[in-house]
Amino acid sequence: MHPVTSATIKDVARVAGCGIATASRVLNNSGPASAEMRERVQRAAHDLGFSFNAAGRALQSRKSMTIGCLVPSLANPVFAEAVQGVQSELLGSGYQLLISCSNYDDDADGTAITTLMENNVDGIIATMVAPDRSSALMQAKQRDIPVSLMFHDPIDGLVTAYVDNFVAAAEVARRFAAFGHKRVGFLALRFSTSDRSRNRYAGFHEQCRASGLAQPTLIEISEDEARHPERLAAILINYPDVTALFASNDFLAIAVQKATRHLGWQVPQDLSVVGFDGIEIGRLLETPLTTIETSPEAMGRQAARSLLNALQGLGLKQRPPLPFSFREGETLAAPNPKRTDDDRVAAQPSSVPPLKI
Amino acid sequence: MHPVTSATIKDVARVAGCGIATASRVLNNSGPASAEMRERVQRAAHDLGFSFNAAGRALQSRKSMTIGCLVPSLANPVFAEAVQGVQSELLGSGYQLLISCSNYDDDADGTAITTLMENNVDGIIATMVAPDRSSALMQAKQRDIPVSLMFHDPIDGLVTAYVDNFVAAAEVARRFAAFGHKRVGFLALRFSTSDRSRNRYAGFHEQCRASGLAQPTLIEISEDEARHPERLAAILINYPDVTALFASNDFLAIAVQKATRHLGWQVPQDLSVVGFDGIEIGRLLETPLTTIETSPEAMGRQAARSLLNALQGLGLKQRPPLPFSFREGETLAAPNPKRTDDDRVAAQPSSVPPLKI
DNA sequence: TTGTAAGCGTTATCAA
DNA sequence: TTGATAACGCTTACAA
Numbered sequence: 230m231h232p233v234t235s236a237t238i239k240d241v242a243r244v245a246g247c248g249i250a251t252a253s254r255v256l257n258n259s260g261p262a263s264a265e266m267r268e269r270v271q272r273a274a275h276d277l278g279f280s281f282n283a284a285g286r287a288l289q290s291r292k293s294m295t296i297g298c299l300v301p302s303l304a305n306p307v308f309a310e311a312v313q314g315v316q317s318e319l320l321g322s323g324y325q326l327l328i329s330c331s332n333y334d335d336d337a338d339g340t341a342i343t344t345l346m347e348n349n350v351d352g353i354i355a356t357m358v359a360p361d362r363s364s365a366l367m368q369a370k371q372r373d374i375p376v377s378l379m380f381h382d383p384i385d386g387l388v389t390a391y392v393d394n395f396v397a398a399a400e401v402a403r404r405f406a407a408f409g410h411k412r413v414g415f416l417a418l419r420f421s422t423s424d425r426s427r428n429r430y431a432g433f434h435e436q437c438r439a440s441g442l443a444q445p446t447l448i449e450i451s452e453d454e455a456r457h458p459e460r461l462a463a464i465l466i467n468y469p470d471v472t473a474l475f476a477s478n479d480f481l482a483i484a485v486q487k488a489t490r491h492l493g494w495q496v497p498q499d500l501s502v503v504g505f506d507g508i509e510i511g512r513l514l515e516t517p518l519t520t521i522e523t524s525p526e527a528m529g530r531q532a533a534r535s536l537l538n539a540l541q542g543l544g545l546k547q548r549p550p551l552p553f554s555f556r557e558g559e560t561l562a563a564p565n566p567k568r569t570d571d572d573r574v575a576a577q578p579s580s581v582p583p584l585k586i
Numbered sequence: 587m588h589p590v591t592s593a594t595i596k597d598v599a600r601v602a603g604c605g606i607a608t609a610s611r612v613l614n615n616s617g618p619a620s621a622e623m624r625e626r627v628q629r630a631a632h633d634l635g636f637s638f639n640a641a642g643r644a645l646q647s648r649k650s651m652t653i654g655c656l657v658p659s660l661a662n663p664v665f666a667e668a669v670q671g672v673q674s675e676l677l678g679s680g681y682q683l684l685i686s687c688s689n690y691d692d693d694a695d696g697t698a699i700t701t702l703m704e705n706n707v708d709g710i711i712a713t714m715v716a717p718d719r720s721s722a723l724m725q726a727k728q729r730d731i732p733v734s735l736m737f738h739d740p741i742d743g744l745v746t747a748y749v750d751n752f753v754a755a756a757e758v759a760r761r762f763a764a765f766g767h768k769r770v771g772f773l774a775l776r777f778s779t780s781d782r783s784r785n786r787y788a789g790f791h792e793q794c795r796a797s798g799l800a801q802p803t804l805i806e807i808s809e810d811e812a813r814h815p816e817r818l819a820a821i822l823i824n825y826p827d828v829t830a831l832f833a834s835n836d837f838l839a840i841a842v843q844k845a846t847r848h849l850g851w852q853v854p855q856d857l858s859v860v861g862f863d864g865i866e867i868g869r870l871l872e873t874p875l876t877t878i879e880t881s882p883e884a885m886g887r888q889a890a891r892s893l894l895n896a897l898q899g900l901g902l903k904q905r906p907p908l909p910f911s912f913r914e915g916e917t918l919a920a921p922n923p924k925r926t927d928d929d930r931v932a933a934q935p936s937s938v939p940p941l942k943i
Numbered sequence: 944t945t946g947t948a949a950g951c952g953t954t955a956t957c958a959a
Numbered sequence: 960t961t962g963a964t965a966a967c968g969c970t971t972a973c974a975a
Contacts, residue, residue: 234729235703235729237952237953238952238954239952242962247961247962248962248963249867249952249953249954249956249962249963250955250961250963250964251960251961251962253953253954253955254960254961257954259954259955259960260960261960262953262960262961263960263961266960266961279953280700280703280704281953282645282704282706282951282952282953283650283704283705283706283952283965284641284650284706284951284952284953285643285645285951285953286643286952286953286954287641287644287953287967288639288641288642288645288951288952288953288954288966288967288968289952289953289954289955289966289967290953290954290967291967293641295638295705302666302670303660303666303667303669303670303673304663304670304883306661306663306666308664309660309663310660310661310810312660312685313659313660313661313687315684316660316685316687317687325684325686325701325705326684326686327652327682327683327684327685328669328673328683328684328685328686329673329682329683330670330673330674343637344682346592346637346653347637347638347639347640348640348682349639349640349641372591372592391948398961411962442956443750468969473658479911480867483867483870484870486872487869487870488869492688496947510837510840510867512844513815513840513841513843513844514871514872515843515847515871515872515873516872523956526661547951580946592971594967594968595968595969595970596968596969601948604945604946604968605945605946605947606946606947606968606969607945607947607948607970607971607972608944608945608946610969610971611945611970611971611972612944614970616971617944617946617971618944618972619944620944620945623944623945638968638969639967639968639969640966641968641969642951642967642968642969642970643968643969643970644951644969645950645951645952645953645967645968645969646950646951646968646969646970646971647951647970648951649967841948895959
């Protein structure tokens with residue numbers, strides 16, 4: 230019944246007994262056609278199981294009906310959810326999603342954008358290491374391919390769907406101060422390749438100053454250290470006077486909780502921890518995570534919506550930042566006055582390698 | 587410097603002062619050309635910033651160099667990781683990834699596959715509600731578009747990258763028996779739309795019988811109930827004699843842990859819980875989750891590899907199931923002999939609505 | 944070794 | 960209201 234290769238509009242025209250232009254007009258509702266002709270064409274198309282060939286269309290119309298999406302990694306649920314948001318927003322729009330991952334690599338970002346352009350994407354949605362310095366992205370703009378970023382704070386006139394990282398991070402400093410913390414830290418992963426992380430640190434740093442806290446200690450760790458609680462513990466123990474830690478994302482914050490158990494510390498009694506992102510799992514922890522709650526899905530949706538508007542000729546407009554909220558959780562409390570540094574060091578279990586401080 | 591619209595092979599030929607066939611042969615390394623001609627063409631291409639137009643190529647060569655991927659949702663990290671695996675395997679192969687999400691909807695599955703085919707994908711990687719009953723998928727096979735499934739146990743001669751759900755689930759029953767549990771349960775989400783979940787139940791059920799356990803209680807819950815610990819708690823309390831619960835995925839297992847806290851039960855003392863999937867976060871819990879550890883990323887990679895092989899004409903071959911392992915964790919222990927049903931019911935906090943048992 | 948030209952499936956122009 | 964026909968960018972016989 231169904232042919233191995235799909236019918237073309239030529240076949241439809243032949244079966245309907247008309248020219249291909251007529252068939253095209255009927256099938257696209259793009260021009261005049263008698264009722265009888267309409268009927269014949271529709272029928273032929275249906276009988277043949279006809280569907281348009283996207284390549285032919287793209288070649289002629291110079292529109293691929295495809296949108297390119299570049300994110301660092303889908304293994305990070307924050308980005309995965311954002312892409313899911315993009316998907317939902319694109320659903321029913323007729324646009325397909327071409328996806329690409331950079332693994333947080335600047336060069337890969339560039340080649341990915343280039344590849345997307347070679348594939349004639351009609352628009353681009355991206356989260357990159359450094360969109361402001363990407364020549365590939367420049368090129369896209371020059372070719373009038375609309376670009377919509379996700380997660381990045383506004384830069385260089387590039388439109389972006391984001392939460393105000395600076396402001397959100399400042400809120401954390403404010404809370405730390407309100408609880409009476411004096412010495413606090415900022416735990417960062419991939420600080421060099423994430424403007425989000427840097428902006429969070431900036432906002433945190435600034436508000437610490439404004440709230441009269443000591444300058445926050447910046448603790449940068451590797452992915453490997455984040456994954457091994459005992460290694461993270463060995464790092465944390467180097468900062469005995471820090472009573473509250475702001476982790477640049479929730480996974481890191483959860484890793485900290487796990488690490489503190491190795492040290493025999495209690496969260497939040499011995500160390501307060503606040504995360505960023507608001508991933509679902511944080512709620513389900515025995516001690517629910519205190520965090521800045523954002524909606525990656527909403528960012529994806531907004532980025533997609535902006536792009537769709539641009540594609541309809543409505544112009545590409547920057548929208549205000551998306552809202553975030555401070556999720557109370559149970560990992561932030563006042564510092565424990567009884568605990569001294571010596572107490573905590575003494576609690577270090579023998580499984581942790583000796584450290585030279 | 588860069589033109590607003592990209593150069594075509596015609597432009598390259600003109601600048602190089604040769605025919606387009608020659609330019610094509612040089613640029614594709616697909617035929618003879620003198621060293622001098624090569625040089626001139628390469629140079630022209632470089633100067634013009636030439637790159638191939640995928641649509642033109644696809645139209646002529648009947649290959650889009652694009653692979654379609656359909657998953658239920660990217661909000662589920664298991665699928666997101668699988669897609670990430672597909673991505674990594676495709677990297678450098680020249681194939682791009684067109685992605686689509688069904689939201690666990692059977693009809694959406696069909697239209698998504700159809701849309702992918704309209705976009706001329708050269709191959710399909712999918713996880714669906716019911717691949718064996720999908721007419722769209724049939725059509726793909728008829729058109730000789732190779733299809734590679736992920737997560738599904740083998741069905742209907744469709745090639746799939748999977749773990750043996752039946753065998754893995756049986757292992758859980760065996761462990762339950764070894765710990766001396768007598769009455770156990772299977773907690774399922776989306777039982778009707780997931781063959782994986784059903785196969786896990788089947789394997790679990792079968793091994794319970796073989797190990798002399800009572801027939802496991804099947805507890806189906808809604809997504810909403812899974813998300814609200816107090817609602818889940820209200821359900822769990824209806825099964826006071828169940829001492830060990832096998833959850834059809836890790837999220838559910840973690841939700842159970844959270845729910846038990848509402849009831850004042852201890853895991854694993856009052857209730858053992860085992861999950862499935864082995865998501866990273868399970869390790870970081872205060873009581874690390876006991877679970878069947880799988881690698882969604884590996885499934886994505888294998889599915890992609892199989893497809894790439896097929897696309898190279900090496901044939902589409904079913905490979906053996908991917909390995910899984912039983913992650914010990916700390917949420918499985920022997921049933922507490924002292925605890926009686928009454929004890930547990932008595933521990934119910936007043937915040938949980940009264941239940942008629 | 945090179946170039947001409949046909950054709951892939953569409954859409955759009957223009958004459959009938 | 961219709962239908963030839965010329966693109967769109969590319970690959971590939973086939974000739975030269």
